[in-house]
Amino acid sequence: MRNLSSRNSTRSRRTPTPCCSKVGIKRGPWTPEEDELLANYIKKDGEGRWRTLPKRAGLLRCGKSCRLRWMNYLRPSVKRGRIAPDEEDLILRLHRLLGNRWSLIAGRIPGRTDNEIKNYWNTHLSKKLISQGIDPRTHKPLYPNPNSSEIANIAPTQNSNPNSFPLEENARVDPATATRVIESLKITNSDQFPNLVFDDGAKSWPNCDGFNKGLQSHHEQNKEEDYNGNENEDTFSLFLDSLINENVFAYQQQQQCNLLDHLVNL
DNA sequence: AATAGGAGCAACCGCCATTCA
DNA sequence: GTGAATGGCGGTTGCTCCTAT
Numbered sequence: 001m002r003n004l005s006s007r008n009s010t011r012s013r014r015t016p017t018p019c020c021s022k023v024g025i026k027r028g029p030w031t032p033e034e035d036e037l038l039a040n041y042i043k044k045d046g047e048g049r050w051r052t053l054p055k056r057a058g059l060l061r062c063g064k065s066c067r068l069r070w071m072n073y074l075r076p077s078v079k080r081g082r083i084a085p086d087e088e089d090l091i092l093r094l095h096r097l098l099g100n101r102w103s104l105i106a107g108r109i110p111g112r113t114d115n116e117i118k119n120y121w122n123t124h125l126s127k128k129l130i131s132q133g134i135d136p137r138t139h140k141p142l143y144p145n146p147n148s149s150e151i152a153n154i155a156p157t158q159n160s161n162p163n164s165f166p167l168e169e170n171a172r173v174d175p176a177t178a179t180r181v182i183e184s185l186k187i188t189n190s191d192q193f194p195n196l197v198f199d200d201g202a203k204s205w206p207n208c209d210g211f212n213k214g215l216q217s218h219h220e221q222n223k224e225e226d227y228n229g230n231e232n233e234d235t236f237s238l239f240l241d242s243l244i245n246e247n248v249f250a251y252q253q254q255q256q257c258n259l260l261d262h263l264v265n266l
Numbered sequence: 267a268a269t270a271g272g273a274g275c276a277a278c279c280g281c282c283a284t285t286c287a
Numbered sequence: 288g289t290g291a292a293t294g295g296c297g298g299t300t301g302c303t304c305c306t307a308t
Binding site: 027028029030062064065068069072073115116119120122123124 | 273274275276277278279
């Protein structure tokens with residue numbers, strides 16, 4: 001059983017949350033019996049009304065705990081097992097675009113939960129990027145070459161420069177826009193162009209800067225104009241579309257180069 | 267064989283957005 | 288319009304298992 005004393009002491013200083021404040025609520029790992037109770041109840045009565053579900057299902061758990069258990073483990077659509085290389089690749093690209101928006105990222109990877117992706121990122125991918133000299137938060141080089149022209153385009157740490165637009169900050173667009181962008185990105189980059197420049201952290205830095213610059217101009221435009229949600233969404237989508245198209249163009253150029261090299265070597 | 271340390275991951279937490287009376 | 292209830296999210300914790308010593 002987990003030691004929850006530290007959490008309880010923290011909670012005692014705060015207003016208790018309504019669903020978990022009752023005495024007698026069970027915590028910690030779920031037993032197979034509890035899983036069965038929950039799964040059978042949801043199969044029979046469906047998801048939803050999580051706060052009252054435990055009582056109806058005969059569980060001594062809070063509603064949040066039931067929801068989490070169902071969403072992350074019991075749901076039939078949840079895929080178990082290792083993250084495949086193509087899934088990892090998609091996570092990397094989506095994270096680069098969206099930052100730590102795990103539920104959005106998970107929404108584009110069938111069978112994977114936000115918790116699973118978040119864990120995988122924290123335990124595998126962030127370390128992998130660091131080992132490659134890439135900042136996992138910004139997807140930019142950790143130690144840029146001072147002689148490189150790239151240095152001028154590297155976004156400083158947040159708050160250090162009010163004019164900088166680090167990717168993570170920029171990624172905070174509304175979910176509807178993000179979803180549309182991801183949809184087009186997935187079709188364009190993942191399905192049709194699996195080896196796109198976008199995949200490679202080092203090669204994509206210029207694209208990333210373009211991304212930031214585009215967002216900056218977008219941001220400045222918003223400051224000048226009265227806010228119009230749909231219009232700005234469209235502008236943002238168009239910008240991202242153009243960014244994606246640039247990648248497609250880069251890919252096509254690379255393919256042509258590869259073909260020429262091949263012909264030369266014949 | 268014992269144990270220390272790290273990795274992986276399930277679960278909990280607080281906060282925020284949305285819904286509804 | 289307002290406040291309570293609810294759902295959902297991202298950050299964090301700590302337990303379990305594995306590996307190195």
